[in-house]
Amino acid sequence: MTLQVQAEKLEVAAGESVLLPETSFTLQAPGLIALTGPNGAGKTTLLKTLAGRQLPSSGQCLIGNLTAYEFDPAFRAAVASLIDTPPMARDMTLNEQLMLVRLSWGDDDDEARFGAEQCLARLTIPHLGDRFPYELSSGQLQLFALALTLSRPFEVLLLDEPERHLDAERVVALLDVLDQHVDRGALIITATHRQEIIDRNTHRIHLVRDAGS
Numbered sequence: 001m002t003l004q005v006q007a008e009k010l011e012v013a014a015g016e017s018v019l020l021p022e023t024s025f026t027l028q029a030p031g032l033i034a035l036t037g038p039n040g041a042g043k044t045t046l047l048k049t050l051a052g053r054q055l056p057s058s059g060q061c062l063i064g065n066l067t068a069y070e071f072d073p074a075f076r077a078a079v080a081s082l083i084d085t086p087p088m089a090r091d092m093t094l095n096e097q098l099m100l101v102r103l104s105w106g107d108d109d110d111e112a113r114f115g116a117e118q119c120l121a122r123l124t125i126p127h128l129g130d131r132f133p134y135e136l137s138s139g140q141l142q143l144f145a146l147a148l149t150l151s152r153p154f155e156v157l158l159l160d161e162p163e164r165h166l167d168a169e170r171v172v173a174l175l176d177v178l179d180q181h182v183d184r185g186a187l188i189i190t191a192t193h194r195q196e197i198i199d200r201n202t203h204r205i206h207l208v209r210d211a212g213s
């Protein structure tokens, strides 16, 4: 059966503040979905809720038949996300950290080494594998954060403005990598303000809200 991501009358509030007004949709894998809307519309909040990191105040969010909840191992196995900067080890090279992620998800040594190198190459930074995170520029750090996220298996990928700090050429490389994951059946939802990413998407969720609210 095709994997579905469903938001059913989803609303998130904190006290008197509404972080995400009532939102409903159904998305089917595979696909690349743009999540758009003005600043403060609720894009990050929606992604955190879909990632099972933020509990809704009402309604529900389902990935397949699983309620979004980050501490459920089955949910965690299906859903990867890059919403905040992921933890990075200061004293391990990029290759070592990417290998560690792959080994923890079941790769053997050779698969992990090859996968780490290939991932950096696809993201245009094959020459940085032996560097430490503090030796990277902001854009290179963002590419490494993406590499860490893409180094684990997933059926659903949630990205919050993955284009941040990236130049035009790097955005194209990232879109090519995301397309490869869509081609193998993944569903990717990405919050973005960049037109070239919106244009590349198969569908769009647009949250409407006053930026001042």
Ligand SMILES: Nc1ncnc2c1ncn2[C@@H]1O[C@H](COP(=O)(O)OP(=O)(O)OP(=O)(O)O)[C@@H](O)[C@H]1O
Residues within 6 Å of the ligand: 014, 017, 018, 019, 020, 037, 038, 039, 040, 041, 042, 043, 044, 045, 046, 213
């Ligand atoms: N902890 C919080 N308490 C109260 N309100 C919050 C909290 N976090 C966010 N908000 C509010 O929730 C709304 C949605 O924020 P969110 O970060 O989801 O927006 P966004 O669409 O991702 O914005 P941007 O495009 O600027 O990244 C905003 O109006 C914001 O001010």
